[in-house]
Amino acid sequence: MNRDFSFPIARIFGIQLRIHYTFFLIVVVFALGATAPGGLGVVSAMIWLALIFLCVLIHELAHSLLARRKGATVKGIVLLPIGGVSQLENLPESPQDEFAIAIVGPLASFGLAAASAAGAAALKIPLWPPNLYDGPLLSRLAWFNLIIGAFNLIPAFPLDGGRVLRSLLQRNRPLEEATRLASRIGRVVAVVLIAAGLFYSLWLVIIGLFIFFGASSEEAATIVHSRMKSLLVRDIMVTNPITVDAATQSGYLLEMVRRTSQREFPMLEGGHYAGMITTDVLMAYPPTTYVGYIADRGCPAVAPSDSLDHAEITVLGPSGRPAIAVIEDGQVVGLLTQADVARIVQQGR
Ligand SMILES: [Zn+2]
Incomplete structure (x- = not known):
């Protein structure tokens, strides 16, 4: 089972399509409604349900494909009982792009509504009275897409209309x-x-x-x-952290750092940054071990002038480490810790 309670079913234009487990609730609701007196019948109901979700999928694909063209990363589309969600990352910052990506979904739905209505008119199928449960299929498709387009334009997050408004x-x-x-x-x-x-x-x-x-x-x-x-990394970094030399013995370092709250230490080798060592690792080895042997040499670093957002999203977060070094002109000038970033996130909430 997936953490977001959905499972993959297909790939369309290279975009992963997933279905949320609660989606089956609506299948059950439809099946029960279909067997009730005057219902559609199970087969017709399932065809109608499939068409509904095809329409929702086209709406979401419109968002996702345009977002991808504008440079966003499309993680996938999840179909929920209440509609679809396009999982987009690195969305373009410009309001014009946000507007276009948000409005294209409702426009796609209105397009489907217009096409269904035109088809119904050509076949002389009545569109009135509006109905979503029975009546001619083309008429139902026209009304369904009209409602989906209009509903999504309600000016409130997380609906498309909220993004258009913003x-x-x-x-x-x-x-x-x-x-x-x-x-x-x-x-x-x-x-x-x-x-x-x-x-x-x-x-x-x-x-x-x-x-x-x-x-x-x-x-x-x-x-x-x-x-x-x-914010920049320098705005929240711990300045002038205690650094250690690779030739220091771990026991000596533990003694030395007893009176500091610092828990992660940048390690220097020949005066240059070479990795990080944490107190947890220090305590796991005999006191005579040289720090150079046990330090985390793959630990990435950032610059003080990096944006905090960028440093967190591309370096600190993915590294999974409690802290990384901040380096300027080859010198360690600070420490960027997960705890400090979490504090900023907390303040924002
Ligand atoms: Zn939408």
Whole structure:
């Protein structure tokens, strides 16, 4: 089982397509509805379900393919009972690109709606009254895609409309402010949906709750990200850390560092940075062991002028180490620790 409770089913245009386990809930709901009196029948219901998810997939592919063209990394698409999610990384920073990537999904849905409606018109199939459960297939497809396109344009995170709204707000505001404002608008929309849902439909309540919490987590993630971007490694590094020479014996070093809170030490060899040694490793060896033999020589380093965001995402995080050295002109000038980065993330929340 996967950590995100989904499993891969196919690869389309090189993009991994995954299905969330809860997806089977909707299969059961559809099957039960289909066998009820006046239902579609199981076979027709499963065909309808497959078509629905094909439409959702086309919507997500529109996002993913455009995002990839704009330079983003597409990790995959996950199909959930409530729709699809494109897992995009390294999204372009420009509001114009964000706008285009967000709006292309609803546009794809409206395109599918228009094509289905045109097909229905050509075959003289009535489109009215709107229905998603029975009636002619082309009519159902037209209405379903129209609703999906419109629903996703609700101006609230994590829906496409929230991103569209933020990219428009960003025209005359910085990202962080635009995100806060867009999230606030999204929460107001969510509360209105929940309130309306209490009178009309449980579905609206569920959607409202989904939007309410989605807005908050999107806000937190963006603010952490932009705060980390505005900081440099030198802003949060431990300056002038204690360094050790490769020829030091571990027991001697342990004695020496007893009165410091520093737990990771950059090791020097011939005056140059050569790796890191931690107190845990020091204690695991006899006191006469030379530090040079037991140090972590593969430990990467960063520069004080690197952006904190970049250092964390590309070096410290992937390294899995508690701390890495900060080096300038061949000299160790600081230590960047996971604990300090976590503190910044915590403040952002
Ligand atoms: Zn979308």
